[in-house]
Every structure is written in C-alpha cells, then in structure tokens.
C-alpha cells in the first residue's frame with residue numbers, strides 16, 4: 001500500500017539510506033562490545049564484563065529500533081554481515097593481545113564516530129522534512145553520548 005506520511009519518496013529514500021548505514025555501524029559496534037565482554041581481562045574484569053553486557057544489550061535494542069524505523073519509511077533493512085561490513089564506518093578488530101584499556105579506547109572512539117555522524121544525519125533528515133527520523137537520531141545520539149561517558153570514565 002502507498003505510504004502517505006508527508007515525506008516525498010525521494011526524501012524517504014535519503015533517510016532510509018542514512019539509517020541503513022547507521023544500522024551497519026550499530027551492528028558492528030554491538031558485535032565488538034560483545035566480543036570485548038567475553039574477552040576482556042585485568043584487575044577490573046568483573047565490573048567491565050558487566051558494563052559491556054549492559055551496553056551490548058542496549059545496542060541490541062538500538063539495532064532493532066533502527067531496522068524498524070527503516071521499515072516504517074517503506075524501505076527494507078539491510079540484514080547481512082557482508083552488507084554491514086561494506087556499509088560501516090567502523091573497523092573490526094581481533095581481541096587478541098588487546099589490554100582492557102585499549103578495548104575501552106576502541107569502544108569510546110567508535111561511539112564518538114557514531115555520535116559525530118548522527119549529528120550530521122539529524123541536519124540532513126530535518127532538510128528532508130523527516131522530523132520523526134531526526135528525533136530518533138537525536139535520541140540515539142544522547143544514548144551513545146551516555147555510553148561513551150561510561151566507558152571514558154575508566155580512562156582518566
């Protein structure tokens with residue numbers, strides 16, 4: 001059925017493209033956070049293990065909400081690891097030989113990358129008259145700012 005929500009077809013396409021790239025970034029960060037939850041070591045193992053579990057669960061919800069936002073705009077959500085790795089701005093890393101500090105620095109950098117991209121996306125989405133997606137991206141930006149703060153606070 002035709003979608004008539006007051007956003008042009010062209011603008012819905014632009015928002016969906018931004019969201020699919022975001023979906024790729026969120027999936028890569030989810031996998032990386034879960035990897036480090038399993039493989040982090042050191043004096044503060046248990047606290048970091050629990051913190052990373054909390055964050056990968058939060059990212060799991062974000063992944064689902066992002067994919068469903070794309071569907072609400074009448075587009076399909078990217079769903080394969082191959083496509084995520086093609087679209088993402090983030091790099092995968094192997095956990096081998098990484099200290100806990102390095103793992104936390106990597107995650108902070110990834111959250112900050114997503115935050116900077118979201119800040120630009122919000123402006124583009126507003127230009128597309130897509131206030132729903134702009135609001136969604138703003139809320140997400142704040143969630144990433146909080147997760148980045150939680151991680152960064154271990155590094156001072």
Ligand SMILES: [Fe+2]
Nearest residue numbers: 037038049053
């Ligand atoms: Fe676990």
